[in-house]
Amino acid sequence: MSYAIETHDLQYHAGKTFELGPLGLRVPTGSIYGFLGPNGSGKTTTIRLSLGLLRPDRGSVRVVGHDVPRQTHQMFARVGYVPERPHLYPTLSVAEALAFHGAFHPRWDATAARELLDTFGLARDTRVGHLSKGETGKLLMLLAIAQRPDLLVLDEPTDGLDPVVRRDVLMALIDYVSETGATVFISSHLVHELERICDWIGVMDRGRLVAEVPMHSFKNGIKRLRVRNAPAQTGDPPFVLLARERGDGASGTELWVVRGWQPTMRQYFEGIGAVLQDVIDLDLEEGFVELLRTARVPQGS
Amino acid sequence: MFGAICRVQWKGSAAAVALLAAAAFIVPLLAVQQAGFTAGDFRTWDLVVMLSAVESAGALFPILAIILGLTLSVGAWSADHQADHVYALTLPIPRWHYVLLRFGAGLVLILPVMLAVGLGCAVAVGSIDVPEGLRAYGSSITLRFGLAALVSYAATFALAAGTKRTAATVFGIVLALIAIAMLLDSLGVSANLLDVVANAMFRRPGPFEVLAGPWMLIGV
Numbered sequence: 151m152s153y154a155i156e157t158h159d160l161q162y163h164a165g166k167t168f169e170l171g172p173l174g175l176r177v178p179t180g181s182i183y184g185f186l187g188p189n190g191s192g193k194t195t196t197i198r199l200s201l202g203l204l205r206p207d208r209g210s211v212r213v214v215g216h217d218v219p220r221q222t223h224q225m226f227a228r229v230g231y232v233p234e235r236p237h238l239y240p241t242l243s244v245a246e247a248l249a250f251h252g253a254f255h256p257r258w259d260a261t262a263a264r265e266l267l268d269t270f271g272l273a274r275d276t277r278v279g280h281l282s283k284g285e286t287g288k289l290l291m292l293l294a295i296a297q298r299p300d301l302l303v304l305d306e307p308t309d310g311l312d313p314v315v316r317r318d319v320l321m322a323l324i325d326y327v328s329e330t331g332a333t334v335f336i337s338s339h340l341v342h343e344l345e346r347i348c349d350w351i352g353v354m355d356r357g358r359l360v361a362e363v364p365m366h367s368f369k370n371g372i373k374r375l376r377v378r379n380a381p382a383q384t385g386d387p388p389f390v391l392l393a394r395e396r397g398d399g400a401s402g403t404e405l406w407v408v409r410g411w412q413p414t415m416r417q418y419f420e421g422i423g424a425v426l427q428d429v430i431d432l433d434l435e436e437g438f439v440e441l442l443r444t445a446r447v448p449q450g451s
Numbered sequence: 452m453f454g455a456i457c458r459v460q461w462k463g464s465a466a467a468v469a470l471l472a473a474a475a476f477i478v479p480l481l482a483v484q485q486a487g488f489t490a491g492d493f494r495t496w497d498l499v500v501m502l503s504a505v506e507s508a509g510a511l512f513p514i515l516a517i518i519l520g521l522t523l524s525v526g527a528w529s530a531d532h533q534a535d536h537v538y539a540l541t542l543p544i545p546r547w548h549y550v551l552l553r554f555g556a557g558l559v560l561i562l563p564v565m566l567a568v569g570l571g572c573a574v575a576v577g578s579i580d581v582p583e584g585l586r587a588y589g590s591s592i593t594l595r596f597g598l599a600a601l602v603s604y605a606a607t608f609a610l611a612a613g614t615k616r617t618a619a620t621v622f623g624i625v626l627a628l629i630a631i632a633m634l635l636d637s638l639g640v641s642a643n644l645l646d647v648v649a650n651a652m653f654r655r656p657g658p659f660e661v662l663a664g665p666w667m668l669i670g671v
Contacts, residue, residue: 201541202540203537203540203541222540223542223543223544223545223546223548224543225543226541226542226543227543231541233537233541235534235537236534237534237535237537237538237541238534238538239459239463239530239534239538240530240533241459241462241463241530242459242462246458246459246462249455249458250455250458250459253452253454253455254452254455254542254543254544255543256543
């Protein structure tokens with residue numbers, strides 16, 4: 151498998167309070183990779199390190215086959231980037247911003263830019279500094295797509311946008327990916343949004359990558375089990391027991407959150423004298439919350 | 452690429468450049484008018500007084516050049532500073548190339564103001580009869596103004612391109628020099644530290660020598 155982004159032993163610290171890594175991130179080429187994590191978990195820092203906007207304390211980064219930061223400018227000819235905060239020149243009009251961006255990008259597609267301008271309903275003469283948050287989000291996505299990149303790196307691209315704009319932006323993204331097969335690396339804390347479009351996810355928490363798996367195995371592997379008459383000692387279960395809580399009402403019933411669940415594991419409960427009453431699928435958001443909860447349990451507790 | 456950068460820089464600095472060009476056009480006219488050349492009665496001239504008036508008005512040229520350099524260098528980087536340089540750093544060109552493009556665009560914007568100085572000098576000199584024994588130095592003043600603006604622009608561009616820490620270091624050094632000079636002065640030590648620094652900067656072969664000395668549109 152080839153990787154559009156590959157970091158090895160990446161480490162970085164900002165001040166005395168925040169440390170990131172060591173991080174081994176691998177974004178498969180052609181995937182739509184959702185980069186999840188709560189605010190302050192290190193998503194934006196990881197992106198900035200990956201794109202050469204921050205210099206790591208140690209470790210290496212390769213993006214679309216280019217070493218970062220040594221070949222950063224060659225890399226940016228093939229990477230479209232939508233940062234967390236707007237970074238365009240506010241005195242330019244929309245049309246001027248397009249012309250400026252196109253002057254630097256070798257694969258700039260002026261026709262696609264015009265079409266997206268119409269699709270997004272952006273006025274050419276409006277100054278960038280006068281655009282609303284939603285319009286700025288659309289313009290940033292337009293610029294990133296019209297440069298025809300092999301990899302799109304999107305840092306919270308829909309954060310703070312209303313549902314209509316969010317849908318427009320994501321539709322444009324999906325259209326581009328289905329047309330070109332480009333890789334997308336999209337960070338967000340809006341879990342449900344990524345659930346619909348991503349085929350890989352990576353989860354960050356407190357500067358560490360706590361999971362990196364295909365979406366289907368993440369969603370299928372985490373379950374909530376309703377268990378009756380479970381003993382205090384669970385022995386050595388064939389799955390990872392993430393959480394164990396008292397059930398709602400029925401006496402002796404507990405809710406277990408487990409990872410790595412397979413239907414053949416039912417017989418484990420017979421072995422410990424418990425009754426498995428129900429297996430409940432968790433959506434990505436619930437799985438994400440449970441994963442973070444587990445990741446934060448101190449070692450040995 | 453260069454055209455795109457020039458357009459962005461022009462958009463950010465157009466008003467200031469137009470204002471400075473207008474001022475640059477007026478300064479030569481002011482110089483000849485202040486000296487009394489427009490009166491036409493040369494018999495009563497006190498040449499020393501008149502040339503002194505030309506020199507006084509000429510002092511505005513280096514001031515304009517410094518303001519122009521400062522305006523262009525701040526204009527070159529302000530938009531990038533506001534966005535933490537993220538946009539510039541994500542363009543697919545080497546960083547030195549981007550810096551050169553930005554610098555070059557500023558140089559282009561010096562030209563209209565320099566042209567205004569040249570026009571102003573031509574109009575001012577054309578409007579008077581230069582007395583015998585004196586000469587007009589319109590072309591020299593124009594070229595010198597261009598060079599002075601370039602020096603001012605280059606110095607402030609380098610400072611503006613740096614981080615806040617760089618700027619703080621430079622200002623810190625200047626303040627430390629002033630403080631040391633004041634301390635030595637209060638102790639009765641005649642080291643003339645500030646004079647030494649000023650001479651190194653503004654006297655030949657100092658980097659800012661072009662800004663110092665008289666700017667005589669009309670001279671001997």
